[in-house]
Amino acid sequence: MENLFVNLEASLNRFLTATLPGSLPNLAMALASVVVILLFVLTNVVWLVYMERKVAAYMQDRLGPNRVGPRGLLQTVADVLKLLGKEDIVPVAADKWVFKIAAVTVLIPTIMLFAVIPFGNNLISIDLNIGVFYFVAISSTATISFLMAGWASNNKYSLLGGMRVVAQMIAYEIPLVFSLLGVVMLAGSLKMSDIVAAQKDVWFIVLQPVAFLIYFIAGTAELNRGPFDLPEAEQELIAGPFTEYSGFRYAMFFLAEYGNMVAISALAVTLFLGGPSGPWLPSWMWFVIKVYVMIFLFMWLKWTLPRIRLDHMMQFNWKFLLPLSLANILLTGIAIKLF
Secondary structure, three states, rough: OOOHHHHHHHHHHHHHHOOOOOOOHHHHHHHHHHHHHHHHHHHHHHHHHHHHHHHHHHHOOOOOOOOOOHHHHOHHHHHHHHHHHHOOOOOOOOOOHHHHHHHEEEEEEHHHHHHHHOEOOOOOOOOOOHHHHHHHHHHHHHHHHHHHHHHHHOOOHHHHHHHHHHHHHHHHHHHHHHHHHHHHHOOOOOOHHHHHHHHOOHHHHHHHHHHHHHHHHHHHHHHOOOOHHHHHHHHHHHOHHOOOOOOOHHHHHHHHHHHHHHHHHHHHHHHOOOOOOOOOHHHHHHHHHHHHHHHHHHHHOOOOOOOOOHHHHHHHHHHHHHHHHHHHHHHHHOOOOOO
């Protein structure tokens, strides 16, 4: 399967080089990569919504979707059709241009994140020498869309929800980035392929268990998932910055949430779980298996722990996670120097 992907890419590249002048082949390959990534994200989201409902049902001792299609498999498709058919409502007092643009821009960083993720051997769009830095930089721009959505809605609940999202994501992004530094120090590179290669003998989760735990907790908060889903706590802020959105625009935020969960899981697999490496099976299949294990852990956490208070959540970050991440960097540097 991997050789098939590589041969297809090489054939497509030769065809584009022969038929298109100048830099157009590179542009065409970039567009093809975007289309493939978009299809990958959309396919995963359709399945993950169904998967989360089943995981939630298992945790709560109930059945979950079981009526629409075999074992309820078409329930997500029915929900997508329902959202597409709903009326697109824009509040009269909203800042209409910003309101509409926010629902589109929220998905752009999600798509861009997958450009540097190695899905398998030789299956990476752009193997940047600063791949980890690129991922962190692009993911941090997602806060802008949430703030735009909250502000443009001209709704105090939406505005407060947007401000909560920004405060939470910026706060937890710091220990998340620091947790990655230990891996970068061990690999000696920010390049994704170099980090995967450095885990040939032992995965970095073995050498950096504290960093992985910090990453997992901070990643959960970055995704605004339970128990850190305070920005859209139904009892207080309805649906957070998306309160005034409906139909397809609401679906865009929904799509971005699950797309970001796949991206965060993919980065964890690349940096801590050996990337796409594994015996017997094709590398891309190992990558998918590991990503879904991470996603299951995110879902398990959400449907097991109760939502915590906002002040407790921020104190946990500044008083525990941040000092712990700094201590991990210090100890990693000492270990590298001594051994």
